Amino acid sequence: MATPKPEHARQRRKETRPQELLDAALALFVEKGFAATRSEEVARRAGVSKGTLYLYYPSKEELFKAVVRQNMSSLIAEGLELAGNFSGSSSELLGCLMRTWWERVGNTPAAGIHKIVIAEVRNFPELAQFYSDEVIEPADRLFSGIVQRGIDRGEFRPMPVHAVAHVLIAPMIFLALHQHSFGACPMNEDSPIDAETMLTTQLDLVLGGLEVRAPAPRPASHRVRA
């Protein structure tokens, strides 16, 4: 009943296929969003046919979830490890963490994930739970934990730690969001702010505000003491 025709050379790469498909899907989902990405396009970009995609992921939705998992699950672990081994001041730890995050994530297509997730969670209840548990909660714990550490050690003023964590993280993620939305549009490729300047400014302002008193030797801080 079907009338198949002989085709081009086919390659057998069971081991590497999932990664190739995940990479293709990541790029397209970030570019077009979940709904606007056609599964056949994902397959083509991965260099396989439509059917092959479904050999590895039973539906577009599962593919999406796999992309999210693959790109997010390892991130927090790294942050926690970095924080655990750190021996300097809490300010330095936060600065180090944020710069590292930007290099490892913010700069990377993986950062676009957050854009899609924000846009699509309401249509994927399961994903909401997963992403909260796997990404948002741990990130919050990581940052507010360090803030708490700073308070406990007398480095920081006592403040609501979760709010501080939000204020710390938000500008960075928001910048990543914009780089994957407006920043990717041809018109405004030259954003008025670049990441490095923003990060330095952010650390200067917020860490400065956090510290009990601004000590002399930190170059990033221009705070004058009373």
Add this chain to the structure above:
Amino acid sequence: MATPKPEHARQRRKETRPQELLDAALALFVEKGFAATRSEEVARRAGVSKGTLYLYYPSKEELFKAVVRQNMSSLIAEGLELAGNFSGSSSELLGCLMRTWWERVGNTPAAGIHKIVIAEVRNFPELAQFYSDEVIEPADRLFSGIVQRGIDRGEFRPMPVHAVAHVLIAPMIFLALHQHSFGACPMNEDSPIDAETMLTTQLDLVLGGLEVRAPAPRPASHRVRA
């Protein structure tokens, strides 16, 4: 025994139709995203038939753009006016502006627009230009202008003003974003941070970092004095 027709009611609604359609579309686009919102559902929520929707907007895309324009065009004007008439310190102006924005926008379904726009700009190039011109640029000018004013008046340390504007705005918008994505999922209705706390903390930290020296006690600031 002619059946009396509700001509008057229909007549009265005729002028409000576009607004009703835009409201319905706004709610649905924010809830489900652009692609997942069916035009029939927009019509039904506005109390009209599918055909009527197309009488007012020639396509779903145009409806989407109209929703974005309607909800974004007027916002910045208010801010600019507020800023122009303000006579207090730049810190107070920023605090006032941000609190006002949160009340007028961040708390409002209109804030969800930003979520969709971020998700969809790359599929709607025309929107990118419009949104940049109408929303992003003016907001940046508004905030960085005030920062510049503060610097000029000797209130603030000299800093890269665009970066500062970003750091000021980002946590607020990011919070609004999350309230329209994860915050709307049944699981996490009790976010670890509430808007008021976050805003107060943000103003405390960033304004504190901005100011040349810690001046007399400001209400928004919990800074410890020497």
Add this chain to the structure above:
Amino acid sequence: MATPKPEHARQRRKETRPQELLDAALALFVEKGFAATRSEEVARRAGVSKGTLYLYYPSKEELFKAVVRQNMSSLIAEGLELAGNFSGSSSELLGCLMRTWWERVGNTPAAGIHKIVIAEVRNFPELAQFYSDEVIEPADRLFSGIVQRGIDRGEFRPMPVHAVAHVLIAPMIFLALHQHSFGACPMNEDSPIDAETMLTTQLDLVLGGLEVRAPAPRPASHRVRA
């Protein structure tokens, strides 16, 4: 995003559509079976487009069930009514019933339904229940009830009534089955048996076997008494 083109005249016939679709579906399901019938073909035969079919029936499966219901639900009621109003002998009643059934059903495309149902029930558990309740059980009750009546009135020998009902009905339905399968193939259009002969023979043999003694005046019975 969609690019629709203007097309032919479209007719609005909401009232008659379901029947037209059901008729088209019946014909095709009987001819090709459920799986081999494409929904687009059903639509085309009904003179509408693919989409219109789904306006009335949410899936091919539901269309199938609707076809079964439509064609079967009324049949048994007629039989019961006929039986209720009958005043002659049980033999005559059975003969009348079977000839009527053949005219009303066996000769009709609706008889092909049984073919599809037999072929597909195992893939449609809900249908099994429905069909048993609506068709098989009532038919069995109808026929075995009459046989019981004959026994009670001393017309028939005591026998297992359900088995007798099966023996009565089976040759007729089986003939209908074959007319919709082999009988529809071009090669054997001239079956060695025609319905009329079969029916007469069947009544002669089985009714003759049923009766306590073969009385003289019934032409259909040639039974000699011991």
Add this chain to the structure above:
Amino acid sequence: MATPKPEHARQRRKETRPQELLDAALALFVEKGFAATRSEEVARRAGVSKGTLYLYYPSKEELFKAVVRQNMSSLIAEGLELAGNFSGSSSELLGCLMRTWWERVGNTPAAGIHKIVIAEVRNFPELAQFYSDEVIEPADRLFSGIVQRGIDRGEFRPMPVHAVAHVLIAPMIFLALHQHSFGACPMNEDSPIDAETMLTTQLDLVLGGLEVRAPAPRPASHRVRA
């Protein structure tokens, strides 16, 4: 330390492969029908891979035809042989034949074949010819031949022999059909009729109707004597 290969086991099975494939296909076709049976599942049930199936049968259609041929070709031969060697009365011969058929076929998954064939012949014209030639015609000849024999020998009344053959065979096949459709559904495992009762009743009724006079007590007959 070479790993010993189970060459022998594979070798041994090589000759039985076709049979194993046919058995697997038979079971699945009967259970799900032709279209709903996936070729991969046939292969798995036969313990081989998808590719191997196509080594033996070039397509699913050919596999189907092979299943039909395999299960139907030999059946009639037995019947003919039995009939040829039989020396008793025609009634006894018919009774013996039908009971044998039920044991050898009606009770067997092979009987389910008839169900699929009825459902699919119109999609497989070649099968129609084959099945008519190999199954229907011989069966008809076998049974109507015996009836003719009975008439010739004065045992039976003169009657249209093909019609009588139909009436004889139909209830049995119809019962087999139902056992493979409704009978296989979990709901009605307790059919109101069992095969044995039906067969006895059928022989009693029809043979009784056929015979010129009720002869001496036949084992299969429960006819009441005068």
Add this chain to the structure above:
DNA sequence: CATGAATGAGACTTCATTCAT
């Protein structure tokens, strides 16, 4: 011979859009 990864035609279904009423 055997395997199973890969293919792609084709089926079902959705939904933006049209247009007769």
Add this chain to the structure above:
DNA sequence: TATGAATGAAGTCTCATTCAT
């Protein structure tokens, strides 16, 4: 204007079949 029945392009997913290993 307003309606909603009708349309058909397009997308998701299945599965018979192929072929490199």
